[in-house]
Amino acid sequence: MTHLAWVPERWVDMATDTLAGMGEQHPSRTILLFPRPDDPRDALDGEVDLRCFIRAGEQGQVCSEVVSLRLCGPRAQAPASVAVPLLIPDLPVFLRWRGEPPFGDQSLEQLTEVADRLVLDSDEWSECDATLERLPELFDQIAVSDIAWAKVQPWREACASLWPGIAEASSLRIAGPRGETLLLWGWLQARLRRALALQHEPAGEVELVAVDGADVPAPRAERRSSSDHLSDQLEIFGRDRIYEEAVRGLVRVAA
Amino acid sequence: MSTTAQAPNPLEEGLRRRRSPEPCALTIFGASGDLTKRKLFPALYALAVRNLLPPKFGVVGVARSPMSDDEFRERMKQAILDHARDEFRQDAWDELAEGIRYVATDFADQGGEEHVVKCLNQLDEKHGTAANRIYYLAVPPSAIETIVVEMGKRRSAEGWTRVIVEKPFGYDLESAQHLNEVVHEYFAEEEIFRIDHYLGKETVQNMLVLRFANGIFEPIWNRQFIDHVQITVAESLGIEGRADYYERAGAVRDIVQNHLLQLLALTAMEPPIDFTAESVRNEKVKVLKALHTPGPKHIARGQYAPGYIEGEEVPGYREEPGVASDSMTETFVAAKLYVDNWRWADTPFYIRTGKRLPRRETTIAIQFKRAPHPPFELDSEDALRPNVLLVHIQPDEGVSLAVGAKVPGQGMSIRTVHMDFLYGGAFRTSLPEAYERLILDCMLGDATLFTRSDEVEEQWALVDAMVAPWKRDRPNFPNYAAGTWGPAAADELIHRDGRSWRRH
Numbered sequence: 008m009t010h011l012a013w014v015p016e017r018w019v020d021m022a023t024d025t026l027a028g029m030g031e032q033h034p035s036r037t038i039l040l041f042p043r044p045d046d047p048r049d050a051l052d053g054e055v056d057l058r059c060f061i062r063a064g065e066q067g068q069v070c071s072e073v074v075s076l077r078l079c080g081p082r083a084q085a086p087a088s089v090a091v092p093l094l095i096p097d098l099p100v101f102l103r104w105r106g107e108p109p110f111g112d113q114s115l116e117q118l119t120e121v122a123d124r125l126v127l128d129s130d131e132w133s134e135c136d137a138t139l140e141r142l143p144e145l146f147d148q149i150a151v152s153d154i155a156w157a158k159v160q161p162w163r164e165a166c167a168s169l170w171p172g173i174a175e176a177s178s179l180r181i182a183g184p185r186g187e188t189l190l191l192w193g194w195l196q197a198r199l200r201r202a203l204a205l206q207h208e209p210a211g212e213v214e215l216v217a218v219d220g221a222d223v224p225a226p227r228a229e230r231r232s233s234s235d236h237l238s239d240q241l242e243i244f245g246r247d248r249i250y251e252e253a254v255r256g257l258v259r260v261a262a
Numbered sequence: 263m264s265t266t267a268q269a270p271n272p273l274e275e276g277l278r279r280r281r282s283p284e285p286c287a288l289t290i291f292g293a294s295g296d297l298t299k300r301k302l303f304p305a306l307y308a309l310a311v312r313n314l315l316p317p318k319f320g321v322v323g324v325a326r327s328p329m330s331d332d333e334f335r336e337r338m339k340q341a342i343l344d345h346a347r348d349e350f351r352q353d354a355w356d357e358l359a360e361g362i363r364y365v366a367t368d369f370a371d372q373g374g375e376e377h378v379v380k381c382l383n384q385l386d387e388k389h390g391t392a393a394n395r396i397y398y399l400a401v402p403p404s405a406i407e408t409i410v411v412e413m414g415k416r417r418s419a420e421g422w423t424r425v426i427v428e429k430p431f432g433y434d435l436e437s438a439q440h441l442n443e444v445v446h447e448y449f450a451e452e453e454i455f456r457i458d459h460y461l462g463k464e465t466v467q468n469m470l471v472l473r474f475a476n477g478i479f480e481p482i483w484n485r486q487f488i489d490h491v492q493i494t495v496a497e498s499l500g501i502e503g504r505a506d507y508y509e510r511a512g513a514v515r516d517i518v519q520n521h522l523l524q525l526l527a528l529t530a531m532e533p534p535i536d537f538t539a540e541s542v543r544n545e546k547v548k549v550l551k552a553l554h555t556p557g558p559k560h561i562a563r564g565q566y567a568p569g570y571i572e573g574e575e576v577p578g579y580r581e582e583p584g585v586a587s588d589s590m591t592e593t594f595v596a597a598k599l600y601v602d603n604w605r606w607a608d609t610p611f612y613i614r615t616g617k618r619l620p621r622r623e624t625t626i627a628i629q630f631k632r633a634p635h636p637p638f639e640l641d642s643e644d645a646l647r648p649n650v651l652l653v654h655i656q657p658d659e660g661v662s663l664a665v666g667a668k669v670p671g672q673g674m675s676i677r678t679v680h681m682d683f684l685y686g687g688a689f690r691t692s693l694p695e696a697y698e699r700l701i702l703d704c705m706l707g708d709a710t711l712f713t714r715s716d717e718v719e720e721q722w723a724l725v726d727a728m729v730a731p732w733k734r735d736r737p738n739f740p741n742y743a744a745g746t747w748g749p750a751a752a753d754e755l756i757h758r759d760g761r762s763w764r765r766h
Contacts, residue, residue, distance in 0.1 A: 160277070167273035198272040227313050249276030 008241065009100045010037045011090055011122055013114065018105035018131075035241075036072045036095050040086050042114065046079035051089065053077070087117035099123045101241050102149075107132045110141050119149040126240045128154035129186030139189055139254055146251050152240040155186040156250050161226030162191060162216050169223065174199060176218045180206040183213030191216065193257025194249070283705035285318035286421075287382055287391040291409050292400035293323030293334070293364070297428065299341035301459075302400065305697035307342045310358045311351060314702055318390040320361035322381050326368045334364035347695065361389050369405065375412040382418075393421030396704055400428050402507070403437075407444050414448025426455045426704055429520050430511060431713070435722040442715045455704045456713040460521040462696030462703075464685065465659040467711070469528045469626070470537075472653070472661060479651075480533070482630070485609045489648060492612045492627040492764055493525050496619040498571050500744075501593075505584025512591045513563070517615040519725045520713075521624075523550065525655070526611055529626055530601045539709040543717055550720035554600040555727040562751035563737065564594035566618040569744030576618065576744045590739060593617040596752035597728065598759075612756055614763070618744035624655035627764050638674045647678045650764075659693060660684035 014022040019041065059070040074093055078086060094100055102122035108115055119125055125145065132138045145151055166173060179195060181188040185207070192205045195218075208215075216223040288306075290298055309315045323334050339359070343350055365381050367374030385391050397413055399406050406427060417423045425445065432438030445454055460466055473479055482488070495517050501508045508516065527546040534541035567578040579585055579593050594616030601611065628651040636646050650664040662682040669675040685693060703711055713721075741749040747763065756763055 163273065164277055167271060167277060170271040170273055171269070173273070195273075198275070200272075227317065247276065 008035045008098045009094045010035045010103065010241065011094075011100055011118065012037065012039050012103040012105065013086070013118060014039055014041050014105050016041070016043070022103075022105055034071050036074065036093070038090055038093055039073065039075045040090065040118075041075065041077045042083040042086070043077055043079045044083040046077075048079045049081050050079040051076060051082050052079065084113065085117065086114050087121050090118065091121055094121065099244065101126055103237065105131065107134060107138050108142075108145065110144055119145065122149060124150045124152060124240075124244070126152045126154065126237065129190065130155045130158075130184045132186060135185040135189060139186075139193075139257060142254050143251070146246070146254075150244070150246045151250070152243060152247065153186075153190065153250060154236045154240060155184065156190050156247075156253075157236050157239055158231075159187045159191050159194075159213060162213055162223065163194065165223045165226045166191075166195065166216065166218070169218065173218055175201075176203055177201070178204040178206070178219055180208075180215070180217040180220075181213065182208040182210040182215040184211065185209065187213050189257055190250075190253055193255075194253035197252045197256025198249075281702070281706050283314075283316045283702065284394055285316045285390055285392045286394035286396055286705055287320040287322060287361075287385045287389075288396045288398060288701070288705075289322040289324060289378060289382065290398045290400055291324045291369075291405070294325035294327045294329075295400055297400045298323070299337070300345050301695070301697045302398065302701070303338045303341045304346040305695055305701055307346050307354065307358060308348055308695065308698050309702060310354045311348050314698075315358070316705065318392070319358075320363065320385040320389045320391050321358075322378065322385065323362070323364045324367060324378055325364075326366065328366045329364050331362065331364050335359050335362050338362065361385065361391075369408045369412060375409075375416060378413070379416050393418040395421065395423045396426060397423070398426045398428075398701075403430060403433065403441075406441065410445050410448060414445075417448065422453070422707070423449065424453050424455055424704055424707070425449055426457055426701075428457055429459075430515055431456050431718050432722060433510070433515065435719060435726045438718055438722045442719070446715070451715055452707075452709060454715070455700075455709055456715075456718055457700060458520045458524050458713050459696040459700065460524055460655070461711040461713075462698075462700040463655060464693045465653065465655045466525065466528065468661075469525075469653060470542075474533050483628075484605045485607055487630055488609055489629045489631045490610045490612060490759075490761060491526075491529060492625075492629065493522060493529070493614075494623060494625050494627075494764070495522055495525075495615040496621065496623045496747075497615075497617050498619060498622050500566075500576060500579070500618055501582055501585070503583065505582055508593075509585060509589060509591050513593055513595045513615050513617065514725055514729055518595055518597075518613065518728075519721050522613050522615055523553075523721045523724065524713075525624075525626055526553075526599065526601075526613065529628070530606055530611070532605070537710065539712075539714075542710050543714045547714070547717050547720060548603075549601055550717060550724070552601045552603045552606075553720075553724050554602050555724060556597050556599055558731045558735075560598040560755065561728055562594075562596045562749060562755045563592040563732070564616065564742045564749035564752065565589070565591065565739035566593050566616075566742055566744045567740035569618065569746065571618060571620075571745050578740050578744065579617075580740065590736065592732075592739075594619075594742060594748045594752070596748060596755055598755060610759065612761075612763070614748065614752060616742075616748050619747055620745055622657065625764070626653040626655065627651070628653075638676065646676055652764075658684065 012022055022039065054075045056073040057070055058073055076089060078089060082089065100122045101124050102118050103126045104115070108127060129135055129139060142151070176195070176199060179192055181191060188207050192203065196203055290302060292298065306315070306321065339355060342355065363381050363385065365377045367377050369375065382395060386393050395418065397409070399409055401409065410425065432441050473483060527549040530549045531545040532548065534545045565579050568581065569576060580587050580589050596612065596614035599611045599613060630649040632648045633646065646666055647664065652662045652664070654660050660683050662680045664678050664680055666676045667679045669677050700711060753763065
């Protein structure tokens, strides 16, 4: 597959870390696009690396091609024209967008045009509420994955295990990142078809979920890195209607 | 209120849930053996690391060696450190270790089984294993019957009980039928999980995906397009101190009866209507029933003499510790089989297996018929080789297709090249071990990848017919040097048909 990543300057270090873990798990061609619209040059700087990993306990190695491209000056305006010749034909293209997607921006429009799936992480967004509100604009253009959504899967399972006792719930308290919190909230509202009052306490990861004052039993802890979560998203192909419904439900109730 | 309770759970929709087994206790009979150390505990640990074990889970090791729970735990921890595919994680081990118990007993002695039952009842109370039991019989065939009878008599009225039986299941058709009768006296067929660990291998399962999830193969997967099939299970190892077992079994019972016939069945079977245990096994049984018993001319057997493996001098079979100096046990078998049905009539399936062959390799090679009229001027017929679809079961798991390609230049020279799919090059790191998949499937009650009673009996019926003439002849053993591809008779078997074995 081709893994296309749009990496504005402030995400470079995190993107590199995630990539280092992911290449080993998901052999692919990765094209890292570093937009530098303010660079005075009209230039395209590129590097190609072959990153090979010895497979644990097995013979041979796994290799991933990593193409790093700095799109300087006006080149940042036409990223698809740079990426398309480098895509592996007939295999899926995943677009990892670091940070908030700039709705209406031509770089996003162009790259979602050539990709099969857009992978976001709402935990990365500083304006999470506003961005989630606009996110449904993308749903008819491209299948969207959200790493924050993947992270709340164990909590969704835990909540599901409380059915039908949870059917008439009216309030939700979550200690966790804003993105994951909103997605859990939106999902519960959409699935239960009722509004729930939300009480949110910021935390680095979801630590507590309580429905109507009763704690949801915490799922078994799993050690999963950013690379693992991204890697999981690269195994999903179709549209995730439940995620879309959760985001839309969130917007509907929030509005 | 009752309407709400009966409504489908809307929160379940879209959850990509992993299959999660119910609470249970796994009892391993033969817990001090090699299989437990090398395969079963590393597999349980791999499942624990991935949170695939039930949250309420216990393991009871049963063997004759006197040992405390703590000593057994310590041994199993060492086994995991030595053989697990994952790095050691204290938290995963602690969780697993908490439910581990050991019962030192000999089933030949009266009352041994009561200790096991008592231990399981305690686990139910302390770990909530809900009287759900799996008995894993990692014991010699001679011990299976006693354990099945004693544990069958004491099966709990609550919860479910499943029995995993290691290969070999019997020694011949008669003993397999007898064993089936004994087991069926206490357990229903859907409670019996006869293991052939080859079926747990990803690449073996991929054979079904390759055939039935790709539109391009099935239309040509028949006698019209396929010239012949070669299935090889080659081992470079000798008998590794298992003379007791191997002297009785030989290559035909050790490999042909189970692994080789399973691979053949998966290659030749018709598409099942779905991927349920019954549908898949029904189709495999049809193939086994259709197998034509090969005559003596279509079987070659051998026994290895001293030779060299990877540069190291190795002894012959008769020089191995515990092997009789005049042993007539075969360490190599090759055969030509026919599947007598519409799809495969007159298409030979050549199978071979042996110990001390030049390298470890399990492959299924589908050789297609040659192009009928190549319009090129060729240097020799060899220049245009037939297409071969090669399924690598192990090592280097994957699939490759040999095709002819033009050598760049002015002329029209053709050379065979490979289009390769390697698991390691396309998917995430290491493949799960077969035992992980099979133990988990048993916990989930999914018998698709296990052998059914009629399947195992069909396998033995064929093997019995193959070995029947062997009682009357006495081949000149040993007849191949370690590090070679078997006796000359194996080459003659296939050369008579104007074909040859794949060498690499």
